[in-house]
Amino acid sequence: MYRYDEFDSQFVNDRVSQFRDQANRRLTGELSEDEFRPLRLMNGLYLQLHAYMLRIAVPYGSLDSAKLNTLAYIAEKWDRGYGHFTTRQNLQFNWIKLEDTADILAKLAEVEMHAIQTSGNCIRNVTTDQWAGAAADEIADPRPIGELVRQWSSLHPEFSYLPRKFKIAVTGSPNDRAAVKVHDIGLRLHLNDRGERGWEVLVGGGLGRTPVIAVTVRDFLPEHELIGYLEAIMRVYNLYGRRDNKYKARIKILVHEIGAEKFRAEVESEYARRPHADTKVEERELQRISAYFAAPKFEKLPRWSATFEEARAKNKDFANWVRTNIAAHRADGYAIVNISLKPEGGIPGDATADQMRVVADLGQRYSFDEIRVSHHQNLVLPHVKRDDLFAIWKVLQASDLATSNIGLAGDIIACPGLDYCSLATARSIPIAQSISRRFADLNRQHEIGPLRINISGCINACGHHHVGHIGILGLDKKGEEYYQITLGGSSADSASIGTILGPGFAGEDVPDAIEKIVNTYLAHRQPGEEFLAAYRRLGPQPFKEALYAAA
Amino acid sequence: MTTNATEKGKILTANRLRDGEVVFLTHSGEWSENIDGAVLATEPQAQAALEARGKGDERVNLVTGTYLFDAERRDGHVFASHIKERIRSLGPTVRVDLGKQAEGKGGHFAALQGV
Known part of the structure; x- marks a missing residue:
C-alpha cells in the first residue's frame, strides 16, 4: 500500500x-x-x-x-x-x-492526505488505472511510476509556475483505463522482445475548449530515462508555452502550433543537452518506491468458487451485478469489485459519510484494506476473494451501492455543473439524473450494452464530454441553459473526440434526444456490435436524421 | 406596500470571507444571507455607490468577490434574473435539503426544478 x-x-x-x-x-x-x-x-x-x-x-x-x-x-x-x-x-x-x-x-x-497539487499551474497529482496492481491484463502496476513522478514534481521550483496546469496519467495495462491520450502527458507501459520495460510517451492531449488527442513522442523510453525525458518536455513547454493567453497556454496548443515533429525535435535536443546522470532513475530508488505498492499476499485459491457460483445461479440480481461490476483479477480466486456511485436518479460521484464508512469497512475486511477511486466517479475494491462477493454485494445493496450499471447507460460521468461550480454555464447533474431515470430499467441497460455518457456544465470539460460515446455539453444561451450533443468520443485505446451532431437542446428535451440516439443504434447494430463501434461504422448521419428529422 | 409594482435594477453580492456564504448588501449596509434583504439599485449612480461600498467591505475583510447582478423586486420580494444567481440565492437545485432554501433564507421564489 x-x-x-x-x-x-x-x-x-x-x-x-x-x-x-x-x-x-x-x-x-x-x-x-x-x-x-x-x-x-x-x-x-x-x-x-x-x-x-x-x-x-x-x-x-x-x-x-x-x-x-x-x-x-x-x-x-x-x-x-x-x-x-x-x-x-x-x-x-x-x-x-x-x-x-x-x-x-x-x-x-x-492519515497522510492533503490537497497539494490539486490546483494551480503546477504538475497536478498523477492519475492512473483504478485497477492498478489488480487487473488481469496488466503488465505492471503503474503507481510506482506515478509516485516517482510525484516525488520529482512536488514543489519542483522550475515547474511550480508553469504557463498553465499540467496533468500526467499513467497506465500499466494495454487496455487504457487512465485516458492517457487526453492528458498533457500520458505514459503507457510496453514490454520489448527481451521482456524489458519501456514507456510510450504521449504529449499534448487534452479536453477543455480545445480537445486534442495526444501524439506519441517516444515509443519506448527505457524506464531509467523517464525523469530526464519528462524534464526535457517540461523545459520545452516552460520555455515556449504561451503565457499571454490562458486559453492557449496548455502544452497541447504548443504541440499543435509548432507541430508534433518540431516539438519532438525540441524535446530531443533539450534531452540530449542534459547530463543524464543527474536524472537517471536508479533501480534502488524505484525498488524503494515500488515497495510502497507491494502486492498484498494473495492466498493460493482455486479459480472456481463454489460459494460464488451457487449464489450467482440462485440470485438473478446478484448475477446481473456480477456481469457488469466485477472485473478479472490477476490472482486466481480473486476479483475486482466496482462500486457504482450512480444509483438511479442519483448524483454521479456523490457518496454520503455513511456510504464511505461502509466501503471503508468492506475494504478493510475483504480487500486487504485497499479502496480505489475511478475517474468514472466510482469506487473499487481491488482485491476481493470470489468467495466473498455475495456477502459484499449484500452489504452494498443495503447502502444503495449495488447498482449493476458499470460501463452502461446509467454510469454517467457528470461534473458538478451550475449547481455548485462558479465556472459552469449550465447544470450537469439534473441532466445526468433525468437520463439515469429514463434508462432506469437495468435489463434495458444490459441490452444496450457498453455506453459512456459524459456531461460537462461548461466548455472546460471536467465531465469529459468530448470523450463520451455520447457527450453532453451545457451552455448558456441568453440566460437559458441548453445542451450540445456529441457522438463518437472515446478515451480508451482508440481515443477520439466526439462530433457535434447539430443544434443544441433544452434540458428537458435531452433525455428524449438520448433515447432517439440509443434507439437508432439498436435499430442499426450488427450482432454483438457495441455503441461506439456502430457509430464508427455508421457515421453521424442516421443519428442526425433521428434527432433532427421534421416532426 | 405597493402591489404589482416591479422594480428592475442591480444587487450587490459577494461571498462572506470567513465561510464563503453568499451574501447580499442591504439598505443599512449590512450583508444579508437572504436575497429579499438586498437593496435594489435602479440608477447607475446608486449602483456605483453599492460597488464602492462593497469594495470597502472587501478591504476590511468582511466579504470577497463583490459584483452586481440584474434582479427585480416584485411585491417586496427580490428575483434574480439569471439562473446562476437564482441558484446562488437558494442552494443546489439537486439538493433542496441544503443551502439557503433549506434554512428559510431562500428568498421568495420556488426552487428550480430538476429537468
Missing part, C-alpha cells in the same frame, strides 16, 4: 501550519484576497457558488480504510455529510468554511 515516507510527512505537516498562518492572516486582513488566492489554491481551496470547496488529492485513486473513514469524518464534522468523487480521482467537499480549513488539512495530514 502507498505510504508516505518521513520526508513527506514533515512536508505536509509544515504545509498545514503554513496554511493555518496564511488563513489567519487573511482573516485578520494582513493578506489581501489577491495575495491569498494563490496560497489557498496551492492547498486545493476554491471559492465556489455556495461556499469554499476543498479538493483533496487521492494519489493514484488509492485509499485505505483510515483515509476513507477520515473523509467521512470530515464530511460530517465540517461539511454537509457527503463528498463528491471527481474525474480526477479526487474528492471535493462543497460546503467548506475558510475558518475551518486548517483544521481539516491537519485532520487529513493525520
Whole structure:
C-alpha cells in the first residue's frame, strides 16, 4: 500500500501550519484576497457558488480504510455529510468554511492526505488505472511510476509556475483505463522482445475548449530515462508555452502550433543537452518506491468458487451485478469489485459519510484494506476473494451501492455543473439524473450494452464530454441553459473526440434526444456490435436524421 | 406596500470571507444571507455607490468577490434574473435539503426544478 515516507510527512505537516498562518492572516486582513488566492489554491481551496470547496488529492485513486473513514469524518464534522468523487480521482467537499480549513488539512495530514497539487499551474497529482496492481491484463502496476513522478514534481521550483496546469496519467495495462491520450502527458507501459520495460510517451492531449488527442513522442523510453525525458518536455513547454493567453497556454496548443515533429525535435535536443546522470532513475530508488505498492499476499485459491457460483445461479440480481461490476483479477480466486456511485436518479460521484464508512469497512475486511477511486466517479475494491462477493454485494445493496450499471447507460460521468461550480454555464447533474431515470430499467441497460455518457456544465470539460460515446455539453444561451450533443468520443485505446451532431437542446428535451440516439443504434447494430463501434461504422448521419428529422 | 409594482435594477453580492456564504448588501449596509434583504439599485449612480461600498467591505475583510447582478423586486420580494444567481440565492437545485432554501433564507421564489 502507498505510504508516505518521513520526508513527506514533515512536508505536509509544515504545509498545514503554513496554511493555518496564511488563513489567519487573511482573516485578520494582513493578506489581501489577491495575495491569498494563490496560497489557498496551492492547498486545493476554491471559492465556489455556495461556499469554499476543498479538493483533496487521492494519489493514484488509492485509499485505505483510515483515509476513507477520515473523509467521512470530515464530511460530517465540517461539511454537509457527503463528498463528491471527481474525474480526477479526487474528492471535493462543497460546503467548506475558510475558518475551518486548517483544521481539516491537519485532520487529513493525520492519515497522510492533503490537497497539494490539486490546483494551480503546477504538475497536478498523477492519475492512473483504478485497477492498478489488480487487473488481469496488466503488465505492471503503474503507481510506482506515478509516485516517482510525484516525488520529482512536488514543489519542483522550475515547474511550480508553469504557463498553465499540467496533468500526467499513467497506465500499466494495454487496455487504457487512465485516458492517457487526453492528458498533457500520458505514459503507457510496453514490454520489448527481451521482456524489458519501456514507456510510450504521449504529449499534448487534452479536453477543455480545445480537445486534442495526444501524439506519441517516444515509443519506448527505457524506464531509467523517464525523469530526464519528462524534464526535457517540461523545459520545452516552460520555455515556449504561451503565457499571454490562458486559453492557449496548455502544452497541447504548443504541440499543435509548432507541430508534433518540431516539438519532438525540441524535446530531443533539450534531452540530449542534459547530463543524464543527474536524472537517471536508479533501480534502488524505484525498488524503494515500488515497495510502497507491494502486492498484498494473495492466498493460493482455486479459480472456481463454489460459494460464488451457487449464489450467482440462485440470485438473478446478484448475477446481473456480477456481469457488469466485477472485473478479472490477476490472482486466481480473486476479483475486482466496482462500486457504482450512480444509483438511479442519483448524483454521479456523490457518496454520503455513511456510504464511505461502509466501503471503508468492506475494504478493510475483504480487500486487504485497499479502496480505489475511478475517474468514472466510482469506487473499487481491488482485491476481493470470489468467495466473498455475495456477502459484499449484500452489504452494498443495503447502502444503495449495488447498482449493476458499470460501463452502461446509467454510469454517467457528470461534473458538478451550475449547481455548485462558479465556472459552469449550465447544470450537469439534473441532466445526468433525468437520463439515469429514463434508462432506469437495468435489463434495458444490459441490452444496450457498453455506453459512456459524459456531461460537462461548461466548455472546460471536467465531465469529459468530448470523450463520451455520447457527450453532453451545457451552455448558456441568453440566460437559458441548453445542451450540445456529441457522438463518437472515446478515451480508451482508440481515443477520439466526439462530433457535434447539430443544434443544441433544452434540458428537458435531452433525455428524449438520448433515447432517439440509443434507439437508432439498436435499430442499426450488427450482432454483438457495441455503441461506439456502430457509430464508427455508421457515421453521424442516421443519428442526425433521428434527432433532427421534421416532426 | 405597493402591489404589482416591479422594480428592475442591480444587487450587490459577494461571498462572506470567513465561510464563503453568499451574501447580499442591504439598505443599512449590512450583508444579508437572504436575497429579499438586498437593496435594489435602479440608477447607475446608486449602483456605483453599492460597488464602492462593497469594495470597502472587501478591504476590511468582511466579504470577497463583490459584483452586481440584474434582479427585480416584485411585491417586496427580490428575483434574480439569471439562473446562476437564482441558484446562488437558494442552494443546489439537486439538493433542496441544503443551502439557503433549506434554512428559510431562500428568498421568495420556488426552487428550480430538476429537468
